[in-house]
Amino acid sequence: MTSDFYCDEVLSRRTEVEKVMETDNVLAYHHTRPFYPVHIVAIPKKHIPSLLTLEEEDDALLLELMGVIKKVARDVTKEHGACKVITNMGDYQDSKHLHWHIVSGKALR
Template identity: 30%
Template sequence: MENCIFCSIIEGKIPAEKLYEDDKVLAFNDVNSQAPEHFLVIPKEHIATPNDANDEALLGRLSMVASSIAKERGFSEKGYRLVMNCNSDGCQSVFHIHLHCLGGRQLSWPPG
């Protein structure tokens, strides 16, 4: 997708601190971290919003990768939050679906 920052990261045109990569997904640290641990898991296929997603296995893969990284980084036992924003009211700022994983501290509720 033209002018998509996440597609540019996938293509290697923009550097990112990669945490995981396979043929379907990429995980990297969020440059605008909102918690001590904050990374994104994205599909390599450009899908603009969660409303456009139609691959249940791919969506599940995003969650499984996030969980695996949280375990590897040592904060899964204390807990973390997974968030996927959708469109303007959901505060989606990059229109390429992405799963946020936040942890490393007590998170507050409600989030918004």
């Protein structure tokens, strides 16, 4: 069984998060265990395991997700001068749910 923190904890509301932005299909929130001074995670509310498993039917959702990421990245860059937008795949992806990190500052760990 693969781990999906986002469905099991965040979207089920078992773990409280500080929301940054939310649409009908996307949630962006402050990471619960940040690796950077600014560390925001953006996820689709629909379970999609990875960027590599997106289907053609997910195109509108991906566009909505990228719109949220763009807005959050713009806000972080405006406030902090720069940001990185990161996604992981394969063994680098701890939680098997498509997600993007919007981060700024030097890594804390």
